[in-house]
Amino acid sequence: MSRRTTPAAEVVKYGIVLAVLVFAFYPLLVTVIISFKTNAQYESNPFFFDALDTWQWHNWAEAWAIVKPYITNSIFVSVTASACTLVMVTLASYVFARYRFPLKNVFYYLIIASMFLPGTAATLVTVFWLIRNLGLVNNLWALVIMGAAGGQVAGIFILRQFIEEIPKELFESAQIDGAGHLRQVWTVVVPLSLPILATLTILDFLGTWNQVMLPLVVLKDESKLTIPVGLLRLEGEYVKQWGQMMAGYAIASIPLLVLFVFTMRWFVRGVTAGAIKG
Amino acid sequence: MTRPDAPTTRPRRRHWLPRVRKYAGLYLLLLPTLLSMAVFGYYPKVDVLIKSMFRWTPGTVEEFVGISNFVEVFGDPLFWQSFRVVVIMLLANLVKMWPAIIVAIALHRIASDRMRYRLQVLFVVPMVVPGMVWLLVWKSFYDPELGIFNRLLNATGLMSVLAWLDGTADAPGVMPRVAAALRPALDTFVSPVFGGVWAAIALGGVLLIFSVQGRRDARRWWGYALVIVAPMVAQLFGALALSSGGAGILFAVVCLVGWLIALALTLGAGWLVWPLLVMYGMWACGHEPWRLPVLLAIGIGAGELLHAKVDRLSATDLLRRSGLAVVIGGAVLVAFGMIWTRPTEQFAGGTPAWLGNQDLVLPALIIWGFPWVGTVGVLIYLAGLQQISDDVYEAAELDGVGPVGKLFRIELPLIMTQVRINLIFMTIGTLTAYELYLILLGQDGGPGNVGMVPGLYMYRSAFIDLRYGYACALGMVMFVIILLLTVIYQKYVKVEK
Incomplete structure (x- = not known):
């Protein structure tokens, strides 16, 4: 879009956007700053980095040791659940889009x-x-199953269309070549809807x-926690090591x-597309 | 005459087997979806309904108790108090929507496409950082001694401004004095005339309803009569049902359902808004039950009179303006006259306990997440804005519309679709969310339960008090309220093209 603007108007726009961005990113910056401090350093200077030679790199090492299993668990749950969702969404959308049946x-x-039946805390029970x-x-696996079951609804709604x-x-010529359902999905649906599939999966x-x-109510063992619950437990410890926590x-x-x-x-496209459709 | 391609009646039997095989394949492909939806999507939701009629503590008790859980819900002060928090947070969230809209418009108007895309990408980053990290970082900000928030306030001098606004018990600051100055207005005018600010807001609601619907048929009078009579009958029934036990309760429920059906029949498509208004009104006029029928009658009378005497357009306009004036005036009175009424005495020491002091919990929850652009909001609004065609802007420029004029005449009206989507999500989110409160304030919703929301109450009933059945009954009540609100939104928050 190219419209007439004045330098003053541009300054105002950038000013608004950048000011909001500064405030929005400030918590993240603070997290990084504190992660390099001991509790005493944090107390004396919370706002900015200290001299480089006083940085507490070991905070990150210790935090990594704590957080690593959580990350592994989270990756396992999210990847498996997204993969299951992806398969179910693709198959179901294909059937709903292409065929008529009782x-x-x-x-x-x-x-x-079920998109419009909100789950409340009671559903958690x-x-x-x-x-x-x-x-x-x-x-x-409890998280995988629930994630996959819940995640497919919006996906089916979008992918069917x-x-x-x-x-x-395209489907008919594949059929003439003797392709069954799975083969049609693999050779026609998947290549053509790759972008939207990527968006949905992300x-x-x-x-x-x-x-x-x-996860909070289902997981009990320390070694099985996913990231959000693990962080929550880390925060709840009695003596707080701020630097380690922030790292x-x-x-x-x-x-x-x-x-x-x-x-x-x-x-960016996914969020945008969802907005225009709605 | 038969057309050549008309289907001839052939014996179907021969095609029976292939057909079954064809469908079997399709059903097999659908099976994972259907099965998982049934077991993990619908079964838990149906189970909530069933278990809401049980006294249920897993492992020890499971006993059918009919609707007595629901009776208890309606008499549970903590549950209804939790709605006060939700209403406050809803109002706060209405304000908190604006930064995202303004940023999106500023982004949209940036001339360089490349810069716009880069900045737009930056706004995705807060979305990608796990929600739990935001929660915990902000929680650490609110730490009284070490937290960044207090130290920023002290460093910038804002803390002394707050202390000046607040004052001490002996010498109240500005805000308590403003509240004290407003008190006479509340006591001598609002309370005697309307029965309190909340009741006045209910009257504003009636006027607003009439600004969007002016019905002309004769049946509507029956509907209005039902609406006005309902609060009086409800009082009577409530007492009757509670005193006479099972049969009385059943009778009351049957009457309630009958009342809803009658409303639907007499008031047409928009009827759903009335039960909600009556519910709100009964809450608002709790201590003086006779007020609500009077207020409803006045509101309905005014609406009908205006529709009858003035032409439709100006009547709608007048009703909308007066309704908004009453609601906004009420909100201002609440904001300045009923919240900061006495000094909290937290700021003078420089270490207010944001999450530990009864008076500061709600402000802390409202400030949380500043500048409130961490969600998909900015991107959604931007997507809407980018659909506006350049012609519109050119026409506006020819007419000499300035930058602010464009905001109100072009951009805001044209992204109402996106605003509506966000409004619906925001409302449902505010009604159901409780992670924030659980993590920031703990299972009791902070000191004196000031931050107790319905979701948190449900969670506590189930997992702390181990009253699973009661939690399910709470869940059903919430579910019905949310469903009503969603339907009303679909009806009323229309896009005006």
């Missing part, structure tokens, strides 16, 4: 309707009880990664930041 609309609207009865308490736009001829991943309440927060933020750097385009 009870199709009933099933479809039951799935979509019954979900917890269900997981207990399945013998999955203190088991990461997308597959309906794919020209029928958003799904983010959602599972940030789950707090379910832990910083390390916990890194995996998603790395993912973000590589998938920036899908991120």
Whole structure:
């Protein structure tokens, strides 16, 4: 977009945006600053870095030792859940988009309707009880299953519309070549909807990664905690090592930041696309 | 006459087997989705409904108790008090939506495409940092002695400003004195006339309803009568039901359902807003039950009179303005006259305990997350803004509309769709969220339960008090309220193109 603007107007716009960004990033900056301090250093100068030779690098080493298992668990849960979601979403969307069969609309609207039935804290109660009865308490698979089941709804809603736009001829020619359902999905749906699949998967991943309440009630062992719950436990310790704690927060933020750097385009597009559709 | 391609009736039996095989394949592909949705999506939600009728502590008790859990919910002061917190947070969140809108508009107007994209990407970063990290970092900010927040306030001198606003018990500061100055207005005007600020806001609500719907049919009078009579009957029934036990409760429930159906029949599509208003009004006029019917009658009378005597457009306009004036005036009175009424005496020492002092918990929760752009908001608004065509701007420039004029005449009206989406998400989020409160304030919602929200109360009932059945009953009540609100939003917060 190229419109007439004046330098003064540009200054105002950049001023607003940058001022908000400064405040929005300030907590992150503070986290990094404190992560290099001992408690005494933090007390005397909380706002900025001390001289470089007094930086407490060992805070990061200690925090890494604590946070590492949490990160491993979180990666396991989020990757597995997103993969399951991806498979289920693709198959279900393909079936809903391409075929007519008895009870199709009933099933479809039951799935979509669950988007509008908000889960409250009470659902946490019954979900917890269900997981207990399945013998999955203190088991990461409980989180995988719940993440995969919950994550697929929005995905089916979006991907079905997308597959309906794919020209029928592509599927028909695949069929003539003798391709079954799975082969059609693999050769037609997946290549053509790769961008939207990437977006859906990333958003799904983010959602599972940030789950707090379910892991909090389901997981018991220290070694099985995911990042949010692990950080919560770290924070609750009686004698606080501020530097170590903040280093832990910083390390916990890194995996998603790395993912973000590589998938920036899908991120921005995904959020944007969801907004326009709605 | 038969067309050549018309389907001829052939014996179906031959095609039976392939058809089953075809469908079986499709159902097999759907099976994981259907099964997981049924077991992990719907079963827990249905189970909430079932278990809400049980006295249920896993492992020890599981006993059917009918609707007595619900009766207890409606008489539970802590549960209803928790809605006060939700209403306050909803109002605060309405204000907290603005920074994201303003930033999005500023970003949108930046001339260079490349710079805009770079800045836009930067706004994704706060989204990517785990929510728990934000929560815990902010929690550490609020530490009274060491926290960054207090030390920033002290370093910038804002702490002494707060102390000046606050004052001491002997010499109240500015805010308590403003509240004291407003008190006569509240006591001599608002309370005698409306029965309190909250009741006045209910009247404003009636006027606002009439500004969006002016019904013309004769049935509406029956509907209005039902609305006005309801609070009086409800009082009577409440007493009756509680005193006479099971049968009385059943009778009351049947009457309630009948009342809702009658409202739906007489008041048309927008009827859902009335039960909510009556519920709010009963809460607002709690100690003087006779006020609500009077207020409702006045509001409905004024609305009908205006619609009858003045032409439709100006009546709608007048109703909207007067309704908004009452609601906003009420909000201002609440903000300045009812919150900071006495010195908290926390600021003079320089170490206010934001999360540990009854008076400071809610402000701390509201300030939390400043500048409130950490969610998808900015990107969603930006996406909406980028759909505005350049022609609109050119036309506005030809008409000599300035930058501020463009904000109100072009950008805000044209992103109402996105604002509506965010409004719905924000409302549902505020009603259901409790992680924030649990983590910042603990399971009791801070000192004196001031930060207790319905979700947290549910969580505590279940996992701390081990009253699972009661928690499920709380959940059902919340569920119905949220559903009503969602439907109303779909109806009322329309996009005006």
